[in-house]
Amino acid sequence: MSLLSRNLDLFDPIDAVVSEQSSREGQLEAVARFVRECVLCPLCRNRRNAVPGEGDAEAAVMVVGEGPGENEDAQGRPFVGRAGELLDKILEAAEFPRSTIFITNIVKCRAADMVEGRMQNRAPMAPDVAACRPYLVRQVEIIQPKVILCLGSPAGKGVIDPGFSITEQRGKWFEGPFGSRIIATFHPAFILRRGGAGSGARDLKKLVWEDMKLIKNYLLEAGS
Ligand code: SF4
Numbered sequence: 001m002s003l004l005s006r007n008l009d010l011f012d013p014i015d016a017v018v019s020e021q022s023s024r025e026g027q028l029e030a031v032a033r034f035v036r037e038c039v040l041c042p043l044c045r046n047r048r049n050a051v052p053g054e055g056d057a058e059a060a061v062m063v064v065g066e067g068p069g070e071n072e073d074a075q076g077r078p079f080v081g082r083a084g085e086l087l088d089k090i091l092e093a094a095e096f097p098r099s100t101i102f103i104t105n106i107v108k109c110r111a112a113d114m115v116e117g118r119m120q121n122r123a124p125m126a127p128d129v130a131a132c133r134p135y136l137v138r139q140v141e142i143i144q145p146k147v148i149l150c151l152g153s154p155a156g157k158g159v160i161d162p163g164f165s166i167t168e169q170r171g172k173w174f175e176g177p178f179g180s181r182i183i184a185t186f187h188p189a190f191i192l193r194r195g196g197a198g199s200g201a202r203d204l205k206k207l208v209w210e211d212m213k214l215i216k217n218y219l220l221e222a223g224s
Helices: 013-018 024-036 070-075 082-093 126-143 153-159 188-193 199-221
Strands: 061-065 102-105 112-115 118-121 147-151 181-185
Touching: 013 024, 013 126, 024 126, 061 126, 061 153, 082 188, 082 199, 102 126, 126 153, 147 153, 147 199, 153 181, 181 199, 188 199
Parallel strands: 061 102, 061 147, 147 181
Antiparallel strands: 112 118
8 A cells, every 4th residue: 555545534624625625626726725835844944936736637647756846946836847848758758748647746845955055956855755745645635546657766755665666666556545556667857867868868768668658558458
């Protein structure tokens, strides 16, 4: 069982507000309002904008990344930098373009430290991921996607299992909530760090494409 399950009997103020909304879009916006005002972990201190996520409220595929970077923090939207451009190309090649999916992150605020006078991105810490998980859990509950695609090791650790290994466990299916299946592949930013068009990046892109084909075939079999 993934880390996205919870005890639905526990009362929560977010649930109370979400349940007042009749549409999935309204419910997602209710969650987003909580996210934009959230101060539950230290990542709220340096953010310019929280990034709740965006996309199709009826999406069959939900993409979950690590967290907002500099561009995302500036715009309040997920995957809008160079990694986002590469992700768009990957998703379009797999025939589930961004307009048909919902895209978010395991933490909704940028994780960054000041290094030599400049804010540098870093992986979010486990307590920050745990503090932010209830928002992701609710987004999954509202959308109830068929497939949850984790991008990169931190997303795999935050969604599948704290001991998740991207090199050993990418491209494998895991059980998710509401009958969904979870799979992980490499983060586009990792491919870009490997040199974009270099041979290392080519090998990574090939593996990512294999993972996309698994999702595509599963959705075809599931009739989506
Ligand atoms: S990262 Fe999540 S838990 Fe932390 S302040 Fe932002 S919205 Fe709240």
